[in-house]
Amino acid sequence: MASNTETQNGEQGRHQEVGHKSLLQSDALYQYILDTSVYPREPEAMKELREITAKHPWNLMTTSADEGQFLNMLLKLINAKNTMEIGVYTGYSLLATALALPDDGKILAMDINRENYELGLPVIQKAGLAHKIDFREGPALPVLDQMIEDGKYHGTFDFVFVDADKDNYLNYHKRLLELVKVGGVIGYDNTLWNGSVVAPPDAPLRKYVRYYRDFVLELNKALAADPRVEICQLPVGDGITLCRRIK
Numbered sequence: 648m649a650s651n652t653e654t655q656n657g658e659q660g661r662h663q664e665v666g667h668k669s670l671l672q673s674d675a676l677y678q679y680i681l682d683t684s685v686y687p688r689e690p691e692a693m694k695e696l697r698e699i700t701a702k703h704p705w706n707l708m709t710t711s712a713d714e715g716q717f718l719n720m721l722l723k724l725i726n727a728k729n730t731m732e733i734g735v736y737t738g739y740s741l742l743a744t745a746l747a748l749p750d751d752g753k754i755l756a757m758d759i760n761r762e763n764y765e766l767g768l769p770v771i772q773k774a775g776l777a778h779k780i781d782f783r784e785g786p787a788l789p790v791l792d793q794m795i796e797d798g799k800y801h802g803t804f805d806f807v808f809v810d811a812d813k814d815n816y817l818n819y820h821k822r823l824l825e826l827v828k829v830g831g832v833i834g835y836d837n838t839l840w841n842g843s844v845v846a847p848p849d850a851p852l853r854k855y856v857r858y859y860r861d862f863v864l865e866l867n868k869a870l871a872a873d874p875r876v877e878i879c880q881l882p883v884g885d886g887i888t889l890c891r892r893i894k
């Protein structure tokens with residue numbers, strides 16, 4: 648039997664493709680999860696969208712297949728119907744959400760970039776899910792402010808997935824706590840930020856990783872101290888922190 652190291656080296660080509668999508672220390676173990684439990688159960692539309700996204704130059708941004716499966720399961724477990732997504736890119740997490748919601752479910756989806764959303768849109772349309780999505784092009788913060796001012800959206804969302812500009816997460820949090828219902832969930836993505844949350848000060852980090860790291864550290868501290876939510880930080884993908892509003 649090959650040793651772990653041999654297996655990992657032998658599969659290096661494949662792991663380069665997926666290694667950055669998980670913080671799991673063993674590439675072989677991560678590949679095992681994908682091959683055993685994720686890819687065989689991945690809906691055809693999600694597979695198609697994942698393959699389209701893989702060809703896009705910014706594919707590093709996409710939600711991984713295992714995290715997509717997790718989100719889909721979570722939404723079903725909480726019976727989510729009215730949801731929001733901040734940061735769509737080509738729509739992999741959006742599709743995972745749309746597949747989980749009932750036919751009259753709704754997703755308010757926001758991104759400053761419509762072009763990338765439109766890359767995945769044909770897959771969403773073909774799957775008969777486009778009617779669940781209200782896509783708004785532009786920065787999310789003014790939309791949240793508008794909804795709060797409006798008044799009628801208070802406490803109406805079952806679930807919000809935040810996967811956009813990390814320097815705004817605390818600004819989103821402040822507003823989302825008014826918009827999500829008591830008992831509802833906000834999922835903040837990338838809260839382990841490439842593992843950089845524990846990197847020593849002199850560690851060689853990519854420029855964007857270094858730049859956003861302080862915002863992620865500040866967010867993690869603030870969420871841990873926030874009495875309005877119960878939290879659970881999971882090492883899925885690049886780390887996701889679930890916040891359940893309790894007051």
Ligand code: SAM
Binds near residue numbers: 733737757760788
């Ligand atoms: N959830 C997506 C998926 O499953 O593929 C990945 C989202 S990607 C990591 C982050 C996205 O946030 C980018 O598409 C970017 O255009 C968007 N974004 C950045 N700043 C934003 C803002 N202020 N408001 C809304 N979207 C923003």
Ligand code: CA
Binds near residue numbers: 708709710810837885
């Ligand atoms: Ca993400």
